[in-house]
Amino acid sequence: MIKGKIKGNVWERSTKKHLISRGFFVVKQGASLFPDLIAINRDGKVFFIECKSAKNYITSKEKQMLRDMARQYSISPFVCYPKYGVYSLSPDNFVFQNLDNVIIDMELL
DSSP: OHHHHHHHHHHHHHHHHHHHHTTOEEEEOSTTOSSSEEEEOTTOOEEEEEEOSSGGGOOHHHHHHHHHHHHHHTOEEEEEEESSOTTOOOGGGEEEEETTSOEEOGGGO
16 A cells, blocks of 8 residues: 555656646645646646646546536546556656546647
8 A cells, every 4th residue: 555655655746747847837645635636728728637647647536526516616626647667757748638538639729
């Protein structure tokens, strides 16, 4: 369990740095709060981002919570997972997927 938490924390921090490098303002939630990150782009659009260390790690319960929170606050919900593994910091390693399974290039938002 500890190893998994460390891996998840590494991925959350990497995702935060990746978004900041693209001009987003990002807040990382502490103590395993949900969602992991709240990001705001230069146009003021807000995103809830749940970081997962693998594509299929998000549960249906987490998806529903993310949808409910996003609906309540009119915010775009995303899941971010690595294409190559959590320790690769290559810019194309970060996959942002909305809950309708559409992969998004965050630079276009």
